[in-house]
Amino acid sequence: MKIWIFAEAEGDAPSTATLELCTKARELADTVECVYAGSNADALAGPLGEYGVTTLYAADVGDRLVGVVGAAAIAALVDEHRPDIILFAQTYDGRDAIARLSARLDRPVLTNGSSLTVDGDTVKVGTAIFGGNTLVDAVFEGPKPYLAAIRPKSFSAEPAGGGAAAVVPVSGLELGRAGEATVLARHVEEREGPKLEEASIVVSGGRGLGSAEAYEQLVEPLAKLLGGASGASRAIVDAGWVPYSKQVGQTGKTVKPKVYIALGISGATQHMVGMKGSDHIIAVNKDGEAPIFSVADLGIVGDVHKVVPKLLEALQARG
């Protein structure tokens, strides 16, 4: 069994989601290799090697889209190297890459995976549907390679202690008109405190806050006071109160903090998928019937505008 992973970088290091996939793949396959589209592949070779990756196929991306170059690189290599499974993280670039590759190789995809099992030639991907109420297992049929995208945080990332992966440059890729899309500029949205996906405490706000000002006055100070990160429901991201990078849920980030505090969030299925795995959930909402209370360890039926200022005061008083 040979598993390939579409590796993504965060700065000059492999992304956490990539390392999670490497850890899982190591458990299932004899050979784990990565394909990477980006710059500075040499910097990734060491950390990936520690997670069991032996070879890193690397294509330079320049100002092209990572997903486009990644799919073209994999397509150029599969016939020769014949991986059984190719895994992608369920990220923006991961989704671009798996989609392009799927059409190019004429292979179906399973996405939004939260589990992956291999039994002989049967490869099974588990997905949570209906807001995480129902788990569905699906298997691939037809010819390999099988293409699956897995949600970040589905597996833990644990190093195995191996030497650096061998870097094999890939060039001369056929991008076709897809390669005519170019990146003009990259914008990083400023963030204070820990990353949303990695914070041990997440404080999120929803429509019940009533305004963007309330987010700034209630959600952000509480997150800061607790040393956590601030998140948001899709409703207030769509409303333009906070940037997309704060969105928790099906279309946003998956978080599994020690404590998740939901302020003025009703608990639409879209949101619950992204936070149900938290160790402990605290919810404050005016509507006692809100679905969020069905998953909350501590539910406060009350007005966030009354409860949170007092909470901030009490926490500040403790120093």
Add this chain to the structure above:
Amino acid sequence: MNVVVCVKQIPDPAVPGELNPDHTLKREGKLILDESDSYGVEMALQLRDAAGEGEVILVSMVPNQEVSGLRQALAMGADRAILVSDDALHGADALTTAKVLARCVERAGAVDLVLAATESTDGYTGTVPAQIAELLGWPSLTFAKHVELADGKAQIQRQTEAGYDDVVAPLPAVVSVTAGVVEPRYPSFKGIMAAKNKPVDQVTTADLGLGPDDLAPRQRIVNVAAAPARQAGEKIEDDGTAHERIVAFLEELKVV
């Protein structure tokens, strides 16, 4: 400016979803326009109107003859629709969907731009827009939170894990838009009346030149189970002291 919008008619998400015995999603009864698609429809209308010429053409597929969701988008102002309605599409996966919709784009005539939501609300595989682009041999600009057209090019703000990128591509291209990219209009009474008479080109997969081999599902659901339910814990009404309970809870967890 001819813009194709991929739209999906889905069961009302407010009603709890159900699966058929063969593990496919139940789609009987009235289907509505996926709210995620209303953003693409609105954007297409704005682009057509800004150009002062051209058409907004909806493409959609369903396993039955359902058109009520399409009529919603026609009532917003789209000009016409191509609807692929075919029993052979029951249980179709994302790549099959993309193959069908790509053929619809070709059938639509001279097209400058294809718009789609980043994913549907019910199935949310999230790959169809880029799959369509690959099948058409076009560039794709995905996860757009802002779109501008000028000089035969589309430029978007593409959402990223850390923020956003400015990305540009020459037309024709496929653009997937996030919710909130524009404010969808409500259909007017006049629009609703006009929608009844707008052309809906109902075709089968055979009309599109797709055979059983193109459509055969290559993945199979083998198990469906209820997720381990998370137990609701303590629930209290705020009597003015609920914040104290939160502090105590955080203390128990040793995070303060």
